[in-house]
Amino acid sequence: MEKEAVLTVSDLSLYYSKKKALNTINMTFYKNEITALIGPSGCGKSTLLRSINRMNDLIPTVTITGAIDYKGKNIYSPKVDTVDLRKEIGMVFQQPNPFPFSIYENVVYGLRLKGVKDKALLDEVVENSLKAANIWDEVKDILHSSALGLSGGQQQRVCIARVLAVNPEIILMDEPTSALDPISAARVEETMLELKKDYTIAIVTHSMQQASRISDRTAFMLDGNLIEYNDTKSIFLNPEKQETSDYISGKFG
Numbered sequence: 222m223e224k225e226a227v228l229t230v231s232d233l234s235l236y237y238s239k240k241k242a243l244n245t246i247n248m249t250f251y252k253n254e255i256t257a258l259i260g261p262s263g264c265g266k267s268t269l270l271r272s273i274n275r276m277n278d279l280i281p282t283v284t285i286t287g288a289i290d291y292k293g294k295n296i297y298s299p300k301v302d303t304v305d306l307r308k309e310i311g312m313v314f315q316q317p318n319p320f321p322f323s324i325y326e327n328v329v330y331g332l333r334l335k336g337v338k339d340k341a342l343l344d345e346v347v348e349n350s351l352k353a354a355n356i357w358d359e360v361k362d363i364l365h366s367s368a369l370g371l372s373g374g375q376q377q378r379v380c381i382a383r384v385l386a387v388n389p390e391i392i393l394m395d396e397p398t399s400a401l402d403p404i405s406a407a408r409v410e411e412t413m414l415e416l417k418k419d420y421t422i423a424i425v426t427h428s429m430q431q432a433s434r435i436s437d438r439t440a441f442m443l444d445g446n447l448i449e450y451n452d453t454k455s456i457f458l459n460p461e462k463q464e465t466s467d468y469i470s471g472k473f474g
């Protein structure tokens with residue numbers, strides 16, 4: 222069955238001042254899939270990921286050409302409200318970044334900003350988001366303790382719950398497990414596999430094992446170019462391009 226496209230990147234180029242970091246990228250992300258972006262350091266993975274919810278707009282030297290179509294609109298159209306966009310296309314970072322508040326307040330942060338006051342509703346969102354992020358059982362009795370008291374892996378799952386609480390469609394994850402120990406990383410990977418039933422996920426990873434374990438599709442990037450994009454099995458078992466083959470066999474990067 223044809224997969225449903227959620228977001229399409231068309232001829233996207235991005236400069237930091239004069240440095241070209243993305244060169245005419247074309248790719249489509251599909252619903253309920255995990256798409257991995259791989260490639261050596263500096264190839265533009267994080268830049269591409271951050272372009273998908275316009276995080277690069279926060280950098281004054283950035284210029285962008287091309288388009289990213291989401292729900293029939295170019296997200297770079299001046300009419301798009303980036304605050305709303307970043308709720309629909311949420312982001313989880315490499316370093317878990319909980320706010321210095323309770324676990325509960327971390328999860329409801331986005332809803333409080335929207336002015337939601339209904340306690341029963343907030344309680345429900347907290348429970349559902351923490352359950353979906355695979356951490357409810359560990360924190361349900363300490364919801365009002367500081368999130369900073371949790372382990373790194375638990376903090377990362379609370380950050381995932383914070384993203385889920387505002388009901389996103391797409392979750393962008395920039396090396397979400399690289400700061401975690403292997404057991405915590407495995408819990409986050411399990412969480413991602415659960416989440417893809419309801420969400421679409423794009424992940425930047427340095428770990429080819431991680432990409433091959435959890436992603437449905439993999440994009441290999443080099444020097445700002447998208448070299449090859451295919452289902453993950455094909456990329457790892459039968460790459461079409463020599464550069465892809467060299468990278469996955471560890472010849473560089």
Ligand SMILES: Nc1ncnc2c1ncn2[C@@H]1O[C@H](COP(=O)(O)OP(=O)(O)OP(=O)(O)O)[C@@H](O)[C@H]1O
Pocket residue numbers: 237240242260261262263264265266267268269280425
């Ligand atoms: N804020 C910035 N200002 C200027 N140049 C930047 C900025 N962010 C990234 N770059 C440059 O753009 C290029 C792509 O960087 P990017 O972080 O997207 O690569 P990456 O593949 O994610 O790397 P890594 O795997 O090391 O995180 C690099 O040459 C980097 O130095």
